[in-house]
Amino acid sequence: xxxxxxxxxxxxxxxxxxxxxxxxxxxxxxxxxxxxxxxxxxxxxxxxxxxxxxxxxxxxxxxxxxxxxxxxxxxxxxxxxxxxxxxxxxxxxxxxxxxxxxxxxxxxxxxxxxxxxxxxxxxxxxxxxxxxxxxxxxxxxxxxxxxxxxxxxxxxxxxxxxxxxxxxxxxxxxxxxxxxxxxxxxxxxxxxxxxxxxxxxxxxxxxxxxxxxxxxxxxxxxxxxxxxxxxxxxxxxxxxxxxx
Amino acid sequence: xxxxxxxxxxxxxxxxxxxxxxxxxxxxxxxxxxxxxxxxxxxxxxxxxxxxxxxxxxxxxxxxxxxxxxxxxxxxxxxxxxxxxxxxxxxxxxxxxxxxxxxxxxxxxxxxxxxxxxxxxxxxxxxxxxxxxxxxxxxxxxxxxxxxxxxxxxxxxxxxxxxxxxxxxxxxxxxxxxxxxxxxxxxxxxxxxxxxxxxxxxxxxxxxxxxxxxxxxxxxxxxxxxxxxxxxxxxxxxxxxxxxxxxxxxxxxxxxxxxxxxxxxxxxxxxxxxxxxxxxxxxxxxxxxxxx
Numbered sequence: 001x002x003x004x005x006x007x008x009x010x011x012x013x014x015x016x017x018x019x020x021x022x023x024x025x026x027x028x029x030x031x032x033x034x035x036x037x038x039x040x041x042x043x044x045x046x047x048x049x050x051x052x053x054x055x056x057x058x059x060x061x062x063x064x065x066x067x068x069x070x071x072x073x074x075x076x077x078x079x080x081x082x083x084x085x086x087x088x089x090x091x092x093x094x095x096x097x098x099x100x101x102x103x104x105x106x107x108x109x110x111x112x113x114x115x116x117x118x119x120x121x122x123x124x125x126x127x128x129x130x131x132x133x134x135x136x137x138x139x140x141x142x143x144x145x146x147x148x149x150x151x152x153x154x155x156x157x158x159x160x161x162x163x164x165x166x167x168x169x170x171x172x173x174x175x176x177x178x179x180x181x182x183x184x185x186x187x188x189x190x191x192x193x194x195x196x197x198x199x200x201x202x203x204x205x206x207x208x209x210x211x212x213x214x215x216x217x218x219x220x221x222x223x224x225x226x227x228x229x230x231x232x233x234x235x236x237x238x239x240x241x242x243x244x
Numbered sequence: 245x246x247x248x249x250x251x252x253x254x255x256x257x258x259x260x261x262x263x264x265x266x267x268x269x270x271x272x273x274x275x276x277x278x279x280x281x282x283x284x285x286x287x288x289x290x291x292x293x294x295x296x297x298x299x300x301x302x303x304x305x306x307x308x309x310x311x312x313x314x315x316x317x318x319x320x321x322x323x324x325x326x327x328x329x330x331x332x333x334x335x336x337x338x339x340x341x342x343x344x345x346x347x348x349x350x351x352x353x354x355x356x357x358x359x360x361x362x363x364x365x366x367x368x369x370x371x372x373x374x375x376x377x378x379x380x381x382x383x384x385x386x387x388x389x390x391x392x393x394x395x396x397x398x399x400x401x402x403x404x405x406x407x408x409x410x411x412x413x414x415x416x417x418x419x420x421x422x423x424x425x426x427x428x429x430x431x432x433x434x435x436x437x438x439x440x441x442x443x444x445x446x447x448x449x450x451x452x453x454x455x456x457x458x459x460x461x462x463x464x465x466x467x468x469x470x471x472x473x474x475x476x477x478x479x480x481x482x483x484x485x486x487x488x489x490x491x492x493x494x495x496x497x498x499x500x501x502x503x504x505x506x507x508x509x510x511x512x513x514x515x516x517x518x519x520x521x522x523x524x525x526x527x528x529x530x531x532x533x534x535x536x
Contacts, residue, residue: 054437081443091438095456104452105442150438157442 005030005161005192006051011060013046013216020046022216023060028161033193035207035224037200039239043216044196048163051194052083065160081109084154088166090146092138098125098149099134102156110157117156124152128182144175148182155186162186164195198243204228212236279518286511299495299504306491307512313409313487314477318470320413325420330450332425343421350418356479362411363404363483371399408480416473420466427462428454460531467524471517478513488512 006028013021020043028034036044049055050062053069053076062069067079093101102121106112112120125131128148138146147167154162164183168176180202187193187206195202203210204224211221212233220233231237289296331343350358378394381387431454439449481490492509496502 052441054441076440077443077445080441083441085438085441087434087438089434091432091434093435093438093453093457105439105444108448108452109443153442 003030004028005065006194007061007063008047008051009061009063011047011050011062012058013043013050013055014058020216021050021057024213024216024218026211026218026221028192028194031190031192032208033187033191033195033206035203035210036194036196036213037198037203037210037239037243038213038219042213044213045165046216047213048165048194048196051161051163052080052085054085077109081105081157082160084151084157084159084162086147086150086154086162086164086167088169090138090143090150090170092146092150092153094138097135097137098130098141101138101149102153105153106156120156121152124155125149127155127185128152129178142175143171144178147171147175147179151179151182151186161192161194164193164197166196166198168197168199200228200240200244212239214239279514283511283515286507290508293504295499295501295504296508298499299501299508302495302498303488303491303505303508303512306486306488309405309485309487310474310477310489311516313405313412313480313485314470314474317409317412317416317477318473320409321416321420321469321473322466324413324417325424328417328421329424329428332421333428347418347421350415351422353415355412355415355476356482358415359408359411359479360482362414363407366414367402367407367410368399371397371402404483405485408477408483408485411483412473412477412480415476416469419469423462423465423469424458427458430461431457463531464524464528467520467527471520471524474516474520475513 004027006026008024008026011021011024012019018041022043024043024047026034026047036047038044046055050057051064051069053074057070060070064079065082067074069076069079092098093104096104099118099121102124103114103117106117106120107114110117122131122134125134128151130145130148130152133141133145133149138149141149151162151167167183168179171179176199180199183193183195183202184206195207197203207224209221210224210227212219212227212231212235214235220227220231220236222232227236228240231240286296290300291297328343328346331339332347334340334343353361374394374397378391378397381391381394384391428450435453435457436449439453440446444452477487478489480487481493484490486494488509492505496505499505
């Protein structure tokens with residue numbers, strides 16, 4: 001078996017009038033942190049959402065942990081339990097407390113007892129630095145706190161992979177760091193991560209590989225040293241000069 | 245998210261300084277006072293006037309028929325509504341089209357016609373279908389007993405009361421379906437995505453994430469429909485079911501006391517619907533404030 005936990009092969013995807021992905025191929029190794037960046041509309045989020053099939057692809061194949069995600073009759077629910085996803089707008093369940101948000105899927109999907117799930121949730125709240133917010137509802141939390149709870153909720157499933165879809169784009173500047181710190185810890189612990197973001201500081205500190213997407217195509221990839229030091233493509237250089 | 249404190253202020257306005265007594269007088273809910281007065285007058289009439297007492301005692305058993313028919317039919321319409329409401333947002337084309345066909349057709353027919361149609365067309369159709377199916381079962385060894393029972397079912401065994409309930413539930417199911425659909429669609433798409441990303445299946449996501457949030461949007465209009473159901477249940481008098489309206493008709497032809505009869509019937513309906521609206525207002529206050 002290949003040691004690539006995610007294999008994306010020549011994937012195409014178009015929405016009504018937009019071609020979001022135009023033949024993207026990308027492999028992610030176990031424990032690797034891959035950072036995807038590019039201008040808006042370049043297909044970064046779409047690519048990420050194809051990995052756990054929140055979007056279906058038109059052509060090509062995606063294999064995650066040995067399972068062909070692009071097959072019609074794949075068992076999506078058990079695959080998705082292994083792939084944590086963190087959203088730009090957090091998507092916490094507003095009718096549940098922070099603790100209940102983290103417990104719900106553990107009970108319903110992992111079939112853990114309430115006590116076990118609560119214990120795991122409490123540990124994760126500790127880990128993201130919010131033990132005192134266990135009984136707070138999402139509406140009582142700041143954006144940064146919501147996103148840290150959302151990360152804890154995903155981690156509670158013991159995923160093999162974590163996908164981050166612009167996790168800090170909806171946050172005030174002073175809250176970005178608290179979320180990035182949690183992500184950095186996760187990267188250090190060896191979690192396989194695919195991160196779509198504009199946070200170049202995070203890429204420099206934690207990414208093993210950076211991938212530049214534009215127009216639904218992989219324009220360039222390389223280590224942070226290569227990308228920041230000497231990007232091969234003029235387009236990458238230009239994009240970086242705008243965001244750095 | 246709208247600020248709950250702001251929106252909950254509702255009708256109460258804080259008055260700066262002193263309000264002239266004429267303004268205060270003009271702001272009293274006169275309509276409610278008049279209504280209350282009329283109600284008290286009618287209660288007095290029922291107690292003191294023999295004609296009213298007679299009408300009231302004859303008609304009041306219909307109250308329980310009206311209430312029980314409304315509640316049972318409403319509960320069934322909720323089940324129909326939830327199933328077909330999910331159908332209306334389903335990506336499965338068969339389920340979607342069946343649900344949409346039902347909703348569009350039923351909403352285009354007057355309730356009284358639906359009640360008559362169900363009672364005299366659909367119910368007999370179902371019975372004869374049951375008979376035919378039962379005949380087919382007779383030849384199958386382990387289904388023969390069930391088959392015999394199904395063949396023996398007769399249309400006369402289905403009471404008009406049962407047909408009335410079926411008709412109301414069938415008619416209201418379409419409206420409830422639209423309420424469920426709108427309520428579910430009012431929840432952000434990200435909620436379903438987050439639930440599914442955690443590995444929950446569609447029904448778990450609906451049951452534990454979407455519906456608990458949608459219910460606060462759904463409850464007030466459902467309450468309004470229960471009140472509407474109480475009013476529309478008067479239509480089952482066309483099937484000679486002895487509800488409030490039917491007993492009113494019978495009392496009038498029995499005594500020729502038109503005023504007494506219809507004043508009493510009107511009073512009883514209004515007592516139920518006005519109390520119901522108070523209940524709905526309470527629901528709206530309790531659930532109307534955006535996020536917790």
